[in-house]
Amino acid sequence: MREKLRCIIIITNGFATGAWMVWSGGLMEAKPTVALFEKTMLPHLDAAYNLAVWLTRNEHDAEDIVQEAYLRAFRFFDGFRGGDGRSWLLAVVRNTALTWLRREKTAPSVSFDEEMHGQVSQAATVEAKLVGRAKFAVIRNCLDLLPVEFREVVVMREIEEMSYREIAEAASAPIGTVMSRLSRARQSLQDCVAARMKEASK
Amino acid sequence: MTCIPAKSLLESYVDDELDAAQTAHVAEHLATCASCAALHAQLLELRAGIRAHAPYYNAPAGLRERIQVSVRQADRQARRGAPFWRRMAMAAAILLAVSAAWNIALYRSRISSADLIAQDVFSSHVRSLMGANLVDVPSSDQHTVKPWFNGKLDFSPDVRDFAAQGFPLIGGRIDYVGGRAVAALVYQRRKHLINVFTWPSAVPAGRPELDRNGYHVVYWFTNGMSWWAVSDLNAGEMRQFEDLYRQ
Numbered sequence: 463m464r465e466k467l468r469c470i471i472i473i474t475n476g477f478a479t480g481a482w483m484v485w486s487g488g489l490m491e492a493k494p495t496v497a498l499f500e501k502t503m504l505p506h507l508d509a510a511y512n513l514a515v516w517l518t519r520n521e522h523d524a525e526d527i528v529q530e531a532y533l534r535a536f537r538f539f540d541g542f543r544g545g546d547g548r549s550w551l552l553a554v555v556r557n558t559a560l561t562w563l564r565r566e567k568t569a570p571s572v573s574f575d576e577e578m579h580g581q582v583s584q585a586a587t588v589e590a591k592l593v594g595r596a597k598f599a600v601i602r603n604c605l606d607l608l609p610v611e612f613r614e615v616v617v618m619r620e621i622e623e624m625s626y627r628e629i630a631e632a633a634s635a636p637i638g639t640v641m642s643r644l645s646r647a648r649q650s651l652q653d654c655v656a657a658r659m660k661e662a663s664k
Numbered sequence: 665m666t667c668i669p670a671k672s673l674l675e676s677y678v679d680d681e682l683d684a685a686q687t688a689h690v691a692e693h694l695a696t697c698a699s700c701a702a703l704h705a706q707l708l709e710l711r712a713g714i715r716a717h718a719p720y721y722n723a724p725a726g727l728r729e730r731i732q733v734s735v736r737q738a739d740r741q742a743r744r745g746a747p748f749w750r751r752m753a754m755a756a757a758i759l760l761a762v763s764a765a766w767n768i769a770l771y772r773s774r775i776s777s778a779d780l781i782a783q784d785v786f787s788s789h790v791r792s793l794m795g796a797n798l799v800d801v802p803s804s805d806q807h808t809v810k811p812w813f814n815g816k817l818d819f820s821p822d823v824r825d826f827a828a829q830g831f832p833l834i835g836g837r838i839d840y841v842g843g844r845a846v847a848a849l850v851y852q853r854r855k856h857l858i859n860v861f862t863w864p865s866a867v868p869a870g871r872p873e874l875d876r877n878g879y880h881v882v883y884w885f886t887n888g889m890s891w892w893a894v895s896d897l898n899a900g901e902m903r904q905f906e907d908l909y910r911q
Contacts, residue, residue, distance in 0.1 A: 496739045504728060511723035525727055532731045533738055601717040619679065620714045626681050645675055652710055 499539050502547045503532065509548055509622055510555045516617040517559040519606055523566075524559075531558040549624070552632035556614065563610065600662070604654035612647035615640055665693040670700050678707045776870020777842075781892065782883075784841040786876050788848070789859045789894040792839070798857070799835025799850050809836040813847055821847035821862050822889070826908050831858070841892070842868075851905070858895040858905060865890045875899075882906045 510531060514524035535542075535554045542550050605613060611633075618629045629644075630637045670693040676682050677690045694701050792798050801812040810823040816838055825833040831851045839848040839861060846863035867885050874881045882902045883892040893905060 496736055499735065500732065504731070507723045507728055507731070508720075511727065512721045515721040521721065521724075524721070525724060528723070528727065529731055529734060533734055536735045536738060601713050602719070605714070605718055616714070617718075620711055621718055621720055626676075626679065641675070644679075648675070648707065648710060651714075652706060655710070655713065 496536075499536055502542070503535060503551050506548045506551050510551055512621065513552055513555050513614070513617060514559050516605075516621070517556065517610055517614060518562060523562065527558050527562050528555060531555040534558060546628075549628040549631040552618070552622075553634060556632060556634075560610070600655055600658040601651075604651050604658065607654065608647055608650060612643055612650065615644045616647045616651070619644055665689045667693075667697055667700055670694070670697065671703065674700065674703055675707065678704065678711070776872065777868040778870040778872040781842045781868060781890075782872035782874070782876075782881055785859075785861055785881055785883075785892045785894050786879055788839050788841055788861065789879065792837075792848070792850075792859055793857065797837065800837035802835040804833050804835075806833060809833065809849070812836060813838075817845060817847055817863075819847075819864050819889075821849070823847075823849060824909070826851065826905075829908055830854075831905055831908065853895070853897055853901060853905070856895055856897045858893055858897065858902075860891065860893045860909075862889055862891050864888050884910060886910065 507528070510528050511524060514527045514531070515521050518524050518527065531551070531554045534557075535551055538554070605616065608616065614633060615629055618624045618632060624632070626637050626640055630640045633640060635643075670690055673682060673686060673690050677687060682690065694704055801809055803809050803812075804825065804827065806823045806825045810820065813821055813823075813836065823833070823836065827833070831853055834850050834852050834857075836847060836849050839846055841861050841863070842865070844863060846861050849860040849862070851858040851860065865888075868890075872881070879894055879896055880899050880902050881892060881894045882899075882905070883890065884906055885891070891906075891909060893902060893909075895902060897905075
């Protein structure tokens with residue numbers, strides 16, 4: 463009799479455990495809704511696309527990269543701790559773009575200074591000579607020549623107008639690193655632009 | 665503020681990353697220092713150049729819609745996929761819990777092999793006292809009883825007489841305990857009879873109940889033999905008898 467009672471108690475416990483697991487499983491299922499994701503992330507679509515184009519220098523691939531980055535961001539949306547969302551999204555875009563660059567092997571492997579002070583490409587020189595479009599072409603060209611880790615901080619600071627802290631989050635780097643990269647990038651851009659303008663005015 | 669700290673702060677100044685006091689110091693210095701002011705102007709010029717001439721690429725038409733479609737599709741897949749696996753996991757967990765509970769209950773309610781033997785020992789003892797079949801070889805001589813088992817059992821029991829200690833041997837018979845033929849030796853203590861069953865066996869599992877309906881069992885194991893003694897004697901005298909055998 464006592465054995466039977468004990469048996470019943472144990473089986474009841476088993477069922478209770480199962481029920482608890484179903485219940486807690488239901489709690490765990492509370493996933494972020496698509497609506498919340500779209501509300502926080504879609505406003506930064508232009509920023510995402512702009513960064514992707516500047517990183518890859520390819521508008522067509524940038525579209526694919528942004529679409530893939532949004533999917534990734536949705537999958538890891540649990541890791542988003544609230545707030546503005548731009549830096550968080552741009553970090554995902556940046557990682558997706560860097561993966562793409564590594565795969566395409568189009569990332570500039572030539573050393574920084576060599577590129578900067580080397581000969582100016584024929585097309586750029588011709589373009590630079592065109593009055594009115596000269597500076598547009600020079601600055602774009604000089605930016606394109608920057609290695610990707612320098613180009614991205616300039617784009618984020620000057621074009622996207624992000625703070626050091628936001629750039630650090632998006633680039634997954636300490637603020638000190640962001641500042642020194644920004645400083646070096648500006649120096650190189652100034653040198654590059656000066657060299658091109660001199661070339662063009664000949 | 666001198667030039668050295670001002671220069672190191674110049675970019676943070678341009679980027680608006682200094683606190684109010686530092687900003688004021690740098691601004692003050694720039695008003696008086698021509699070389700720093702020139703650097704400052706260069707930085708502003710570069711910024712103006714970039715902002716004026718580096719394009720901001722706006723997302724092309726349709727990209728937003730494509731992203732919405734793919735995100736919603738991923739969401740649907742995640743929702744369709746998750747409950748199935750979760751349900752399977754839950755079912756497995758419940759099954760496991762129930763089967764574990766069932767096995768524990770079964771284990772606890774199981775009758776141990778030692779219990780079965782004790783049951784047989786009690787029954788044989790009572791049956792031997794009921795009929796005329798207490799002993800097949802009535803003899804107080806261990807040298808008569810021991811050879812009698814030859815050819816009847818596949819082992820030769822260790823038969824001893826304890827008449828000097830007050831437990832005289834009165835005979836032996838073949839009995840059936842725990843699913844096999846065993847040697848039963850009968851001793852007497854005053855008016856009480858003691859049945860001793862012995863056979864070769866390993867130590868059985870479990871702890872049997874040793875007192876039943878006024879009868880008492882003691883059991884021990886020596887040299888691969890099981891010994892089970894049962895009687896209506898008190899527990900103290902049963903232990904005394906056991907000690908005699910184990911000496």
